[in-house]
Amino acid sequence: MTPTPVTSPPPPIAMLAELTHRCPLSCPYCSNPAQMARIDAELDTDTWARVFREAADLGVLQLHLSGGEPASRRDLTQLIHAARGAGLYTNLITSGIGLTERRLREMDEAGLDHIQLSLQGTTPEMADEIGGYRGGFDRKMMVAGWIKEIGFPLTLNAVLHRKNLHQLPRALEIAQEMGARRIEVATVQFHGWALKNRDALMPTREQNREATRIVLEARERLKGTLVIDYVPADYHEEYPKRCMGGWGQAGLNVAPDGQVLPCHAAQTIPHLRFENVRDSALHHIWYDSAAFNAYRGTDWMPEPCASCDRKLKDFGGCRCQAMALLGDPNATDPVCVKSPHHIDLQARADAHAAADAPLVYRPQPPKVSEPAE
Amino acid sequence: MIDGGAIPTLPRGVRVHFDRVRDTWVLLAPERTVTLDGIGHAILSEVDGARSFDQITTTLAEKYQAPHAQIAKDSAAFLKTLADRRFLDLTEAHG
Numbered sequence: 185m186t187p188t189p190v191t192s193p194p195p196p197i198a199m200l201a202e203l204t205h206r207c208p209l210s211c212p213y214c215s216n217p218a219q220m221a222r223i224d225a226e227l228d229t230d231t232w233a234r235v236f237r238e239a240a241d242l243g244v245l246q247l248h249l250s251g252g253e254p255a256s257r258r259d260l261t262q263l264i265h266a267a268r269g270a271g272l273y274t275n276l277i278t279s280g281i282g283l284t285e286r287r288l289r290e291m292d293e294a295g296l297d298h299i300q301l302s303l304q305g306t307t308p309e310m311a312d313e314i315g316g317y318r319g320g321f322d323r324k325m326m327v328a329g330w331i332k333e334i335g336f337p338l339t340l341n342a343v344l345h346r347k348n349l350h351q352l353p354r355a356l357e358i359a360q361e362m363g364a365r366r367i368e369v370a371t372v373q374f375h376g377w378a379l380k381n382r383d384a385l386m387p388t389r390e391q392n393r394e395a396t397r398i399v400l401e402a403r404e405r406l407k408g409t410l411v412i413d414y415v416p417a418d419y420h421e422e423y424p425k426r427c428m429g430g431w432g433q434a435g436l437n438v439a440p441d442g443q444v445l446p447c448h449a450a451q452t453i454p455h456l457r458f459e460n461v462r463d464s465a466l467h468h469i470w471y472d473s474a475a476f477n478a479y480r481g482t483d484w485m486p487e488p489c490a491s492c493d494r495k496l497k498d499f500g501g502c503r504c505q506a507m508a509l510l511g512d513p514n515a516t517d518p519v520c521v522k523s524p525h526h527i528d529l530q531a532r533a534d535a536h537a538a539a540d541a542p543l544v545y546r547p548q549p550p551k552v553s554e555p556a557e
Numbered sequence: 558m559i560d561g562g563a564i565p566t567l568p569r570g571v572r573v574h575f576d577r578v579r580d581t582w583v584l585l586a587p588e589r590t591v592t593l594d595g596i597g598h599a600i601l602s603e604v605d606g607a608r609s610f611d612q613i614t615t616t617l618a619e620k621y622q623a624p625h626a627q628i629a630k631d632s633a634a635f636l637k638t639l640a641d642r643r644f645l646d647l648t649e650a651h652g
């Protein structure tokens with residue numbers, strides 16, 4: 185059966201609002217771009233509130249408040265209030281650092297629907313080394329206690345890589361102790377800062393297999409108690425991920441300075457220009473902007489994707505990954521077995537996994553614009 | 558099957574919502590959205606955290622003039638899928 189080509193794009197379901205690139209942590213796999221948005225360029229409260237209303241009108245149902253660390257915004261509670269007022273299901277993606285019991289109670293009153301808490305490791309030693317923030321783990325555990333007491337629905341997001349994949353069984357226990365309904369077992373994806381840390385973080389093939397085994401076993405055992413979502417190590421897979429549910433198909437990201445991106449790494453693709461919510465309506469950006477149409481659907485596809493029966497399943501994989509690994513954003517994602525570069529990538533993944541290097545931490549965004557030269 | 562005395566409840570963070578852009582009812586849950594068809598919406602409209610599974614299916618059978626056994630079977634399958642995904646709690650009847 186030949187799949188029907190995608191004609192008119194559907195409205196977006198989800199929007200990721202990157203409220204700031206500030207963060208007390210400096211995880212070496214952070215997905216924030218190398219060129220972070222300046223603090224003085226961040227959108228203000230009213231502009232975000234307008235963007236939330238435009239998003240709801242456009243068809244967005246799920247709003248993810250993210251960063252950086254969204255708690256670094258003083259107006260976070262107001263933003264939650266505005267999002268709920270717009271009718272959006274409001275999810276806070278946080279490391280927990282910067283949240284107090286009082287702030288959490290205010291967010292509860294403002295209508296926050298759900299919290300996704302990140303976990304850098306299951307022991308203070310591991311978590312604080314990875315996050316680059318001493319005392320971060322203990323603080324996070326306190327925050328988790330308040331979250332449980334208030335009764336927020338919780339997803340624990342355990343970010344795993346070569347250094348901490350052995351902690352996966354404990355991460356599953358911690359999720360249950362925290363009262364989480366769901367855990368995301370997310371093996372690091374090599375975008376953003378993670379690209380600089382492949383020698384330090386790339387899991388071995390064996391680790392990836394073991395993690396998959398543990399997840400499958402735990403899914404059976406914890407059915408109806410803890411839902412486990414699993415993102416395996418992508419360089420070791422046979423087929424690429426359906427990134428963002430397909431370019432311009434399901435979701436959009438708004439960067440701290442108001443640029444609207446089809447995915448959080450889209451700025452790595454040099455020929456794309458992004459429009460800004462300060463100047464353009466979200467509706468126009470979603471349906472008519474060049475960036476959202478660049479890789480939308482299947483028309484742009486080269487072989488082997490163009491004649492592949494999986495093309496509506498994964499939309500040819502990740503454009504930013506093709507860019508990062510092959511220098512060509514139009515190429516088939518090299519993770520795919522059908523890509524002529526697949527074998528080479530497997531060898532590179534094994535080499536990264538066998539190597540070692542000190543961690544390169546993510547820095548803080550610049551405060552103000554650099555003085556003109 | 559679901560025990561007739563069990564009380565289905567939508568836990569905090571899961572709610573039924575009318576999607577005005579797509580003109581359909583949906584179930585909003587943490588980072589997930591489930592599109593509800595007419596039957597799904599009818600079942601969830603009866604879930605109020607107070608009435609038991611038996612009471613709910615009896616109401617539905619009367620409302621839609623359908624055999625109780627069939628309604629109970631369909632509703633159980635639907636609610637069980639939601640419970641497995643932690644979108645629904647099934648609490649034991651009191652006493």
Ligand code: SF4
Nearest residue numbers: 207209210211214252
């Ligand atoms: S990945 Fe780490 S550094 Fe990046 S925003 Fe999240 S907590 Fe902060």
Ligand code: SF4
Nearest residue numbers: 489492494495500520
């Ligand atoms: S050839 Fe393209 S469409 Fe087919 S599986 Fe590989 S990446 Fe997906």
